[in-house]
Amino acid sequence: MSPTITIACVSPNLAKSAVETVVTLPTFRRPGHLLETLASLAAQQGAPPFAVIVMENDDEGRQGLEAARSLFERGDMTGLVLIAHERGNCSAYNAGWQTALSEFPQLRHLLVIDDDELADAHWVARMVDAAARLNVDILGGPQVPRFETGARSGFERHPVFRRPYAVTGVVPILFSSGNVLIRRRVLDTMGAPFLDTAFNFIGGGDSDFYSRCRERGFGFGWCADAPVFETVPARRTEFSWLNARSLRNGAISAIIERRRCAGGGGAAKRLAKSLALLVASPWRSLRLGLNTGSATIGLYHCQVAVGRLMAEFGRVNEQYRQPERN
Structure with missing residues (x-):
């Protein structure tokens, strides 16, 4: 394991060799919403067995780790919590994806959700099913904005909040990692570090990754009926x-x-x-x-x-x- 990654806790009796689907969840100073995101994952219906990797990216406060620790240690959540010591969203993703490959040898599908999002009850099942039906390597889904109290109205139509595609099907490329499924062969081919850490604080590491994946011949798809619901603070409408x-x-x-x-x-x-x-x-x-x-x-x-x-x-x-x- 890389010295920039520490596995802080693992759920008891985790059968790593039986896990084929892993959900990675980066977190940074949102312990309350992290618990809501985990609750939405615990409530998944019709999904294949999956494990969750939480990537704590605050090496100092570690609020997310402390909020989630008891859920994993009691076995209420299957998976593990790690500390991604190198700060930045690309570093957090890299830590989770690298750990998924090293800890779960039978991994087939890696999904990503952020700690300000809630998964639809059928999210995992529909993403896995759509990836198979469309025969694509990387599959995205809608990030539906839910504006907090005090947010200015009407901004759901702003391009920064609008979904790029409306219907399920093969698409030319994706733009966000907030709701995505990636097949293992993509990670094996692209190799670590997957996201370029030069994008750690400006964003866009996911778009750069998708651009490189397209150059390598990987195909993209969109699943319109597998949404996650993104909490949008009022300040994001200023x-x-x-x-x-x-x-x-x-x-x-x-x-x-x-x-x-x-x-x-x-x-x-x-x-x-x-x-x-x-x-x-x-x-x-x-x-x-x-x-x-x-x-x-x-x-x-x-x-x-x-x-x-x-x-x-x-x-x-x-x-x-x-x-x-x-």
């Missing part, structure tokens, strides 16, 4: 947060393209695309604003275009560096 997230989305797209298309020719092509998006963005934003009835939502395309250009000059907002503001 203009400052929406602006930062939209700028970040643009920056991430430019960074990923830069990694895929290195060299002078690639840089020129990327810059031309960024400038073209900037020129088109006012009209796209106007149309989005009119369609949604919101000037704030309409600004999205302009913000993404500006974010792409900022990234070209090395200016990228590390939105996850200060979690209390995220």
Whole structure:
């Protein structure tokens, strides 16, 4: 086991060699919601036997570990809790995925849910079934926003909260790791570290991973009837947060393209695309604003275009560096 990973507790009588499905759950300073997420996993219906790996990513406070420890030690949850000592969301995912491979030799399906989400009662069953029916390597599902009291209304139509696909089927690529199933052969082929830790505090490590997976020939799918429900704090409907997230989305797209298309020719092509998006963005934003009835939502395309250009000059907002503001 890597020195950056410590397995803190394991459920009693865990038959590791019998586990084929593992749900990984990163957590950082959300002990109350972590327990709600675990309760939603404990309530799964029709699912194959599965184990849960909780990845505590707060090496100092360890609130998630202490909240979940008794559930695993009593055997109320099957699986284990580990400490991912290296902070950052990519590091937490890497720790969980590496542990899943090393601790569960018969692993076939790895699922991911975040500690601010609740799984639908049939989530695991439907994700596993859809991956088999669609014969895809990586399967995503909806992250349905549930806005907390005090949140500004109408923002469920904002692109940062809107699901990328509407119906179940094969899709060209995915964008988020908050609700996903990954087949073991993807992890075996891509190798650790799976997510690039350069994205630890800006986000986008999952998008970069999917981009690399597509280059290796892996196929993607979408399961519309396997949602998770994401708790959205009121601060995420404030203009400052929406602006930062939209700028970040643009920056991430430019960074990923830069990694895929290195060299002078690639840089020129990327810059031309960024400038073209900037020129088109006012009209796209106007149309989005009119369609949604919101000037704030309409600004999205302009913000993404500006974010792409900022990234070209090395200016990228590390939105996850200060979690209390995220």
